Amino acid sequence: MNGGSVPKRSKSSQRWLNRQKRDYFAGAARREGRVSRAHYKLAQLDERFGLVAPDVWVLELGAAPGGWTSYLAQRLTQGRVIAVDPLPVATPSARVEVVAGRFGDESVDGRIAAILGASGRAPLVDLVLSDMAPNMSGVRAADQARAMDLAELAAAAAAQWLAPGGGLVVKLMQGDGVDAWIKAAKAAFDEVGVVKPTASRSESREVYAVAQGYRAQGFAGVT
Numbered sequence: 001m002n003g004g005s006v007p008k009r010s011k012s013s014q015r016w017l018n019r020q021k022r023d024y025f026a027g028a029a030r031r032e033g034r035v036s037r038a039h040y041k042l043a044q045l046d047e048r049f050g051l052v053a054p055d056v057w058v059l060e061l062g063a064a065p066g067g068w069t070s071y072l073a074q075r076l077t078q079g080r081v082i083a084v085d086p087l088p089v090a091t092p093s094a095r096v097e098v099v100a101g102r103f104g105d106e107s108v109d110g111r112i113a114a115i116l117g118a119s120g121r122a123p124l125v126d127l128v129l130s131d132m133a134p135n136m137s138g139v140r141a142a143d144q145a146r147a148m149d150l151a152e153l154a155a156a157a158a159a160q161w162l163a164p165g166g167g168l169v170v171k172l173m174q175g176d177g178v179d180a181w182i183k184a185a186k187a188a189f190d191e192v193g194v195v196k197p198t199a200s201r202s203e204s205r206e207v208y209a210v211a212q213g214y215r216a217q218g219f220a221g222v223t
Contacts, residue, residue, distance in 0.1 A: 038131060040199035041208070042169075046075070048195070051167055055079045057125040059112065059161050061103050061154055062132030062171075066090030068086075082125070084108060087165055091155050103157055112161065116150030124163035130154035130170045133206070140175070148177035155184070155219040158211075168211040175205065184219045185211045 046052050055078035063069050063083035072081045073093035083089045084099045092100055097115050101108040117125040132154065134146035154170045162168060168189070172178050178194075185192045190213025200206055 006063055015056040037199060039071050041131075041197045042068045042071045042129075042199040045169060045195070045208060046071075046209060049167075049193075049212065051127060051169065051210075052076070053079070053126075056127050057116075057119075057121070058127045058129060059084065059125045059157060060084065061128070061130040061157060062150075063089045066092070068129060068131055069096055072096075076114055079126070080115075080119070082112055084112070098147045104153060109160075116161075120148055122163065123161075124166075125161050126163055126166045128154065128158045128162050128166070130157070130168075133152070133173075144173055144175040146176065147175075148181065151177075151181050152219075155181070158188075158214065159219055162214050162216075164214055164216045166214045168209075168214065170209045170211075172207050172209055173205045174207055183208060185209060188215055189213050190215065 046087050052058075052072060052075045056076070057079050058072055058076075058081045060068060060072070060081055060083045062085055064085040064087035066083070066089045069081055069083045069089055073096055076093070076095050079095065081096045082093075082099060083096055084101065084103050086100060086102055089096075089098045099108055099111045099115075101111075103109075113184055115124060116125070130150070130153075132150040134143055134150060136143050151170055151172055154168070158166075158168045168185070172181065172194070182192060182194065189211035192209065192211045194207050194209050196207045
């Protein structure tokens with residue numbers, strides 16, 4: 001030991017620690033050995049909408065640290081997960097392929113295509129999931145614009161990689177642009193709903209758009 005004083009935590013980090021201690025789902029994740037509390041969000045969405053069958057192929061965007069990836073690995077017996085994120089992703093199963101990078105980058109698209117091409121199946125997935133969220137600056141208008149950019153990136157992923165009849169789940173932040181995004185999704189899917197899982201923090205503006213029955217018409221109108 002160097003005898004120096006222990007640096008004090010910032011007020012924001014202390015608030016985060018206090019919130020984690022009070023958070024039921026954060027506690028459940030620790031007790032049950034989950035990668036993160038996000039596990040329960042996807043579990044609740046899956047229970048309500050029947051998203052994940054044992055043989056589905058999933059493209060997961062914003063996969064780190066792996067809460068959703070781990071849940072999918074438990075559910076799949078024949079399908080696979082292509083998990084995309086520039087940060088490390090937990091890989092609890094041989095059925096998970098991690099692609100390091102940002103979706104939309106040429107190298108990432110090439111790797112996704114290679115994985116699907118090597119599978120011997122049509123080069124499309126059954127389900128696109130996006131839990132992507134921007135790094136919050138505290139400036140609401142700027143944060144909302146960045147969140148909508150990510151939602152549109154997820155829509156582009158569906159337009160590129162989603163098979164007809166497939167499903168899409170996207171994290172949205174309530175605010176400007178969401179209504180237009182939902183309208184565009186309704187033009188491309190048979191059913192579209194917006195829900196807030198109980199595992200989402202009540203104070204958070206996050207909701208999830210769940211779209212099912214893709215008609216392979218893209219997302220015309222999202223700008």
